[in-house]
Amino acid sequence: xxxxxxxxxxxxxxxxxxxxxxxxxxxxxxxxxxxxxxxxxxxxxxxxxxxxxxxxxxxxxxxxxxxxxxxxxxxxxxxxxxxxxxxxxxxxxxxxxxxxxxxxxxxxxxxxxxxxxxxxxxxxxxxxxxxxxxxxxxxxxxxxxxxxxxxxxxxxxxxxxxxxxxxxxxxxxxxxxxxxxxxxxxxxxxxxxxxxxxxxxxxxxxxxxxxxxxxxxxxxxxxxxxxxxxxxxxxxxxxxxxxxxxxxxxxxxxxxxxxxxxxxxxxxxxxxxxxxxxxxxxxxxxxxxxxxxxxxxxxxxxxxxxxxxxxxxxxxxxxxxxxxxxxxxxxxxxxxxxxxxxxxxxxxxxxxxxxxxxxxxxxxxxxxxxxxxxxxxxxxxxxxxxxxxxxxxxxxxxxxxx
Amino acid sequence: xxxxxxxxxxxxxxxxxxxxxxxxxxxxxxxxxxxxxxxxxxxxxxxxxxxxxxxxxxxxxxxxxxxxxxxxxxxxxxxxxxxxxxxxxxxxxxxxxxxxxxxxxxxxxxxxxxxxxxxxxxxxxxxxxxxxxxxxxxxxxxxxxxxxxxxxxxxxxxxxxxxxxxxxxxxxxxxxxxxxxxxxxxxxxxxxxxxxxxxxxxxxxxxxxxxxxxxxxxxxxxxxxxxxxxxxxxxxxxxxxxxxxxxxxxxxxxxxxxxxxxxxxxxxxxxxxxxxxxxxxxxxxxxxxxxxxxxxxxxxxxxxxxxxxxxxxxxxxxxxxxxxxxxxxxxxxxxxxxxxxxxxxxxxxxxxxxxxxxxxxxxxxxxxxxxxxxxxxxxxxxxxxxxxxxxxxxxxxxxxxx
Numbered sequence: 001x002x003x004x005x006x007x008x009x010x011x012x013x014x015x016x017x018x019x020x021x022x023x024x025x026x027x028x029x030x031x032x033x034x035x036x037x038x039x040x041x042x043x044x045x046x047x048x049x050x051x052x053x054x055x056x057x058x059x060x061x062x063x064x065x066x067x068x069x070x071x072x073x074x075x076x077x078x079x080x081x082x083x084x085x086x087x088x089x090x091x092x093x094x095x096x097x098x099x100x101x102x103x104x105x106x107x108x109x110x111x112x113x114x115x116x117x118x119x120x121x122x123x124x125x126x127x128x129x130x131x132x133x134x135x136x137x138x139x140x141x142x143x144x145x146x147x148x149x150x151x152x153x154x155x156x157x158x159x160x161x162x163x164x165x166x167x168x169x170x171x172x173x174x175x176x177x178x179x180x181x182x183x184x185x186x187x188x189x190x191x192x193x194x195x196x197x198x199x200x201x202x203x204x205x206x207x208x209x210x211x212x213x214x215x216x217x218x219x220x221x222x223x224x225x226x227x228x229x230x231x232x233x234x235x236x237x238x239x240x241x242x243x244x245x246x247x248x249x250x251x252x253x254x255x256x257x258x259x260x261x262x263x264x265x266x267x268x269x270x271x272x273x274x275x276x277x278x279x280x281x282x283x284x285x286x287x288x289x290x291x292x293x294x295x296x297x298x299x300x301x302x303x304x305x306x307x308x309x310x311x312x313x314x315x316x317x318x319x320x321x322x323x324x325x326x327x328x329x330x331x332x333x334x335x336x337x338x339x340x341x342x343x344x345x346x347x348x349x350x351x352x353x354x355x356x357x358x359x360x361x362x363x364x365x366x367x368x369x370x371x372x373x374x375x376x377x378x379x380x381x382x383x384x385x386x387x388x389x390x391x392x393x394x395x396x397x398x399x400x401x402x
Numbered sequence: 403x404x405x406x407x408x409x410x411x412x413x414x415x416x417x418x419x420x421x422x423x424x425x426x427x428x429x430x431x432x433x434x435x436x437x438x439x440x441x442x443x444x445x446x447x448x449x450x451x452x453x454x455x456x457x458x459x460x461x462x463x464x465x466x467x468x469x470x471x472x473x474x475x476x477x478x479x480x481x482x483x484x485x486x487x488x489x490x491x492x493x494x495x496x497x498x499x500x501x502x503x504x505x506x507x508x509x510x511x512x513x514x515x516x517x518x519x520x521x522x523x524x525x526x527x528x529x530x531x532x533x534x535x536x537x538x539x540x541x542x543x544x545x546x547x548x549x550x551x552x553x554x555x556x557x558x559x560x561x562x563x564x565x566x567x568x569x570x571x572x573x574x575x576x577x578x579x580x581x582x583x584x585x586x587x588x589x590x591x592x593x594x595x596x597x598x599x600x601x602x603x604x605x606x607x608x609x610x611x612x613x614x615x616x617x618x619x620x621x622x623x624x625x626x627x628x629x630x631x632x633x634x635x636x637x638x639x640x641x642x643x644x645x646x647x648x649x650x651x652x653x654x655x656x657x658x659x660x661x662x663x664x665x666x667x668x669x670x671x672x673x674x675x676x677x678x679x680x681x682x683x684x685x686x687x688x689x690x691x692x693x694x695x696x697x698x699x700x701x702x703x704x705x706x707x708x709x710x711x712x713x714x715x716x717x718x719x720x721x722x723x724x725x726x727x728x729x730x731x732x733x734x735x736x737x738x739x740x741x742x743x744x745x746x747x748x749x750x751x752x753x754x755x756x757x758x759x760x761x762x763x764x765x766x767x768x769x770x771x772x773x774x775x776x777x778x779x780x781x782x783x784x785x786x787x788x789x790x791x792x793x794x795x796x797x798x799x800x801x802x803x804x
Binding site: 051075260274 | 403453454456457459460461462463464465467468471476477478479480481482483484485486489492495496499500502503504505528531532533534535536658659660661662663673676786787789790794795
């Protein structure tokens with residue numbers, strides 16, 4: 001398989017936006033092409049991640065074609081890829097595969113999502129389809145038995161899942177709500193340095209704990225917001241890129257897995273841990289080689305759990321890691337320098353490629369006030385959906401500066 | 403890129419079914435695994451095409467994971483792929499790419515669709531999202547100007563598109579409604595020989611012309627029905643297949659393209675013609691090498707137009723080709739031996755892989771009463787969606803017996 005580089009990236013600001021889905025997509029694609037200094041007709045195929053446009057805009061089936069036509073992308077192969085909140089990382093993986101295989105030299109990977117709608121329940125109900133919809137009632141009953149507060153709508157339902165996971169993690173690790181709040185403090189600080197982030201603020205742990213309770217132990221600031229936005233990456237074979245003088249970080253590992261029915265008391269047995277192990281093997285690198293990570297902090301506790309799944313901390317060691325400051329900007333391994341999903345925002349089908357944008361900017365030294373000095377190796381982790389105790393889809397990518 | 407074989411195929415009967423989507427999917431997957439004589443844990447990745455489950459069953463985002471869990475497929479990478487009526491062929495292409503690239507040795511490609519619903523309008527409305535939904539009003543107005551009868555619902559809307567295409571083709575080629583009816587007569591005969599076909603009958607041209615008018619020149623029998631069903635294919639690298647003694651036809655070309663804004667008076671400029679030219683080049687074969695074809699006869703005129711797009715007949719020559727009998731069973735180049743979409747049925751996200759099932763059975767000599775004697779080369783053509791005068795997605799595959 002051939003070496004694949006990220007020739008260019010682009011993303012819209014993440015926000016509750018007045019723009020249409022196709023306008024957001026167009027903005028990200030144009031920015032990525034500009035960044036790669038490539039014309040639109042260089043693109044040989046496109047892989048488009050989106051999760052909820054069918055329910056939010058009424059457009060199913062040919063969403064990528066509809067999004068890309070206005071920027072002049074037609075005729076080429078276009079694939080519409082869905083994997084809940086991991087839709088964009090899945091699209092990236094398929095584009096990577098197309099270049100690695102030798103089938104194409106230049107491809108576009110796009111993630112785009114519009115969650116806001118004049119009827120607020122539309123986006124929230126749409127997110128609720130990232131579980132097995134036939135098991136919704138059963139799942140709610142189970143959470144009630146285990147001490148959760150079953151939410152009355154699909155959005156709180158997903159946060160119920162995160163709350164359940166958080167309580168279970170607290171029992172195993174001794175983590176406290178203050179540890180979760182420390183994640184928010186860090187990520188909101190980082191988001192404040194990111195002009196594309198939806199939020200960003202200087203907060204204290206007490207501020208986070210005092211925000212409105214969603215489902216115990218989660219407060220509002222521990223939950224990622226509803227966002228609109230798009231992110232794009234242009235991938236090229238290293239050979240073709242050299243020929244035309246295009247440079248960019250290299251994708252050293254691209255892994256997608258699905259969840260399975262593992263031992264739920266062992267956080268290192270889940271899909272993120274499996275995906276990370278496969279990615280480290282593919283890259284020939286390990287956790288100690290990483291300079292920065294973007295992880296799927298759809299809720300604050302998830303970032304801590306993921307620290308352990310990625311091997312950044314030993315089992316039960318994540319509370320110590322966040323407390324140590326090592327994952328802050330200026331620390332040894334800054335995590336979610338972009339602000340993460342909590343602060344940058346979470347337009348679900350765009351998130352996986354937005355993480356790649358941040359990784360690329362870090363590896364090129366383009367991250368301005370968020371720059372991790374001398375970053376050479378970055379990891380991104382993007383999960384999606386929920387099925388019988390694990391994410392339905394999980395992706396880990398590892399990129400190096402060259 | 404490596405040689406890829408189809409190690410096994412399976413499909414449900416196509417019908418208006420009482421089974422759930424996951425039951426249909428499970429039946430097709432189990433049949434394909436049995437056919438390949440492989441256990442479920444041999445499958446390394448799955449590519450799942452589905453077009454409308456989000457709107458018909460409420461399940462979006464993780465449809466493949468939900469469909470595959472009951473047959474014991476979990477943990478592996480699962481990709482949900484959407485390209486309207488070409489969803490399954492698109493999933494097949496991505497699976498082919500994964501094997502050809504060297505990333506995987508055994509993958510599952512699945513297309514599954516449940517269109518029937520207790521509220522009949524649900525499936526029909528869902529099909530209506532295979533166009534740019536923001537352009538629906540504009541498109542209807544244009545068809546009214548050009549002599550079409552704008553349908554009052556999305557389903558008739560799609561048949562309006564086909565009728566418009568048919569009228570345009572009649573002007574260019576001199577084709578008559580009787581030529582379209584001849585396609586139905588042939589395909590219903592073939593469907594009668596296929597135990598998995600939804601319909602099948604011995605009809606006359608007059609029978610077809612006398613059936614209820616849908617939109618001129620289309621009568622009911624010239625339109626593919628609403629169907630439920632699933633079809634699966636197990637792909638393997640030729641190298642791995644030889645190692646374990648698995649045999650199967652080889653995929654010599656796998657092409658997906660999107661439509662573009664071409665000259666609409668030139669049927670050879672459309673996406674099917676472009677996809678076919680690319681597939682012939684990839685396979686190193688041409689139209690004269692083909693022994694049998696499965697083509698996307700979502701309406702009867704489409705089969706004639708596609709004859710020309712695939713180079714089976716010269717421009718304007720399709721009426722002569724159908725009249726000659728050469729595309730009937732027993733003719734030189736039988737087309738749609740399965741019954742095609744018109745008679746076998748058209749569960750839209752399953753159709754592209756159902757075509758592959760028929761091609762594989764023909765190339766293995768397993769097609770029983772429908773067998774094309776000595777078939778060595780088969781082509782399948784699967785189109786999906788509609789955007790500014792062309793299919794939104796178009797796929798052509800070429801398979802050889804070995």
